[in-house]
Amino acid sequence: MSLVRSTIAAAAALLFGLGATSPAADAQQPKHGGTLRFVMKYEPPTLSVLNNTSTTTTSPKIWDGLLTYDVDLKPLPMLATSWKVSPDGLEYTFNLREGVTFHDGKPFTSADVAFSILRLKAGHPRGRGTFANVTEVKTPDAKTAVVVLSKPSPYMMVALGPSESAMVPKHLFEGVDVAAPPGPPLHIGTGPFVLKEWVRGSHAVLERNPNYWDKPKPYLDRVIIRFMPDAAARAAAFEAGDLDLGGSAPVPLADLARYKNHPKLAVDTRSFAYTGAQHQIFFNLDTPVLKNKKVREAIAHALDLDAIVETVFYGQAKVSPSPISVALTTWYDPEVKARKFDPELAGKLLDEAGHPRAAGGMRFPVRLLINPFIDGRLAEFVRQSLRRVGIDATTQNLEFGAYVKNVYTDRSFDLTIESLTNVFDPTVGVQRGYWSKNFRVGLPFSNSANYSNPEVDRLLEAAAVEVDPAKRKQAFSQFQRLVHADVPSVDLISPLEIIIANKKIRNYARGAEGLGDNFSDVHFVD
């Protein structure tokens, strides 16, 4: 035993001596082996992000992307080893990695890239927008792919991570219905793990891909993904030592404090630029009382954002007062500040708007809805804040299908607390909520306010095709200030990603994609 151990130590020392360029980073040679038990709240219809974005944390384990990103969204090589963008921003050339094979042994080539990008354009919920300007993908040789655009699409460069744009094998997906969630036989990618079994309603087992291109990764033998819809059950499973990792606040926020001093579990709260989390209130501008800007301003003044962070989110959020989330550090304009919390001023504004308090203290009623993926206590907080300034808000807790129908099809709401995440770029994640051409009844996550400002439209359209990052940033700054002044929405907070992790695992969220990391670098330490 001791002999074996010392041999391993010697081998590790040898590796360390010969191969290490930065000793500090390699001081701990990651050890191979182990099973990671990862928990998800909801079971997605497929594990692939190809046409369903509830899979951003499962897909990267099986399918790689062309690129991946560091925490600041700087692109890093993945399946593409190098890339070049033409000065006019209309041609992206990707040089692909040699010797990469799919799990079925077939080689990965530029034909797969061309197929995947066009498939994402046809079927991915966001890809249809991200890749809208792609006219063709040229494949001059097996290891070069050239994406040709009709108009510049500066955000495309950030959209090529594995959690957003999976590279799938053409030979298997050709002829498969674009809308159909790919089933287990189609779970073949180039990624670090291979799908071994998927027991619906329970779990999926992923095994190490021994032929992964990034040797010696992956370190884990196996990743078990468990689907557990009940928060208390997840908390119990963590405490019983049956789970190693979970994201999106896997346990109730009220319980978080208990985990702070847990001997085996760590709470990891961060903000990830790829998800751009944002909660905001959208006003239905078709509601007569809300047409008056003073009323909307009054509502903004009635809300104490710091108190929301502290009480509703137990401090696990940041005040995010602009239509572009503070999580998108590149684009958020710090000059846009939250309106001061001042119930008296709110009352005054409402008086001026012609809504004095009637007998009983209330001025007018509003219907307040909340996206059921958000903690319902936020609606309760807003309701009470509004009642305090004399707005008689009634909340209605709807489950998902009903919520989407009420807000986006029937438009039977006055205020809705929405979670319009900004994803990785404002053109992809923010524009949809404020662009007048995206007021589309029946379309979820469209311009629910029915907000229309020609100048805002112009800025959004300009930013969408602007190749110069500085000019683009300027356009988005102007956009943020204009929207903030118009108040079609009250931007509230950006919730932090809350991860609970076994203290013995490392490197589960290396870059901007958070738990959409491919887990190839995850390993256990002693």
Added chain:
Amino acid sequence: MSMFESRRLLRVLRRTVVQAVPTVLGIVVLNFLLLQLAPGDAADVMAGESGAATEEGMAMLRRQFGIDLPLLQQLMAYLGNLARLSLGFSPRYGMPVGELISQRLPSTLMLMGLALVIALAVGIALGTAMAMTAGRWPDRVISVISLIFYSVPGFWIGLMLIVLFSVKLGWLPSGGQETIGGGLAGFDMVADRLKHMILPATSLALFYVAIYSRLTRAAVLEVASQDYVRTASAKGLSPLSVTVRHILRNALLPVTTLAGIHLGGILGGAVVVETVYSWPGLGRLAFESVMRRDFNVLLGVLLLSSLLVILANTLIDLLQAWLDPRIEVR
């Protein structure tokens, strides 16, 4: 079994089938129409889960689910499938509904079966003990306990059992139906499955334990005052023999009647227990299908449940006849 009895049995079965067909058809059509009242459709939910959508994408999803067709056409298509003994296809799961249900059915039936066995065994035993000690302290103590089982919600009991037996003591797993990736076989696999079933089956059973024990207590007390019981005691039979053969057998009738009715109810209660214990059963499948508006799956589960209830009722009829030959199976 005599010639007469088996012919009687056949007649019962034939009559059950004849009555079941229109009942089931009615259930299917009614369910189908009721489900249309739910706001939002499968495409809304899928888009909602994705957090992003486009009009083309929504149209594509609706076409995939077949919900872009007129209502009557959807219903006819569903009934057409049924006529060919197919429960249709779930685009969300990408597999036939029949296959999906048959994956889940065994684990739910096992759970229900074990829960019912525990409920009946413990309930009848406690009820008999209560009746035998009626008015004295064991009766009182068990009464209080069964009242607690009756009134505390199942999910809370489930969670408390997990906290005690999984988190604190570490004896039993906190959820799931097997050790995932354990690669067990033979006896080890059965033992592993059983270990995973104990807590959920117990949580599911406790409510029914309370009902059956109260019911048994009342029935035993009633039967114990009958003349033939006195006769049995008078002719010198041991108290145990009198209790088991003369009292209990007659007292069981109301319990079995109720257990039959409960079979359907347990399926409903299983939704909660399956959620708390991450048990991949039929109850959760049904619940999630409602939330996701995956109505092909839901209709399949409802159809199957109604068949189960009809089957259970038939079995109970026969069981009653066996317990008490005076009861005519009509």
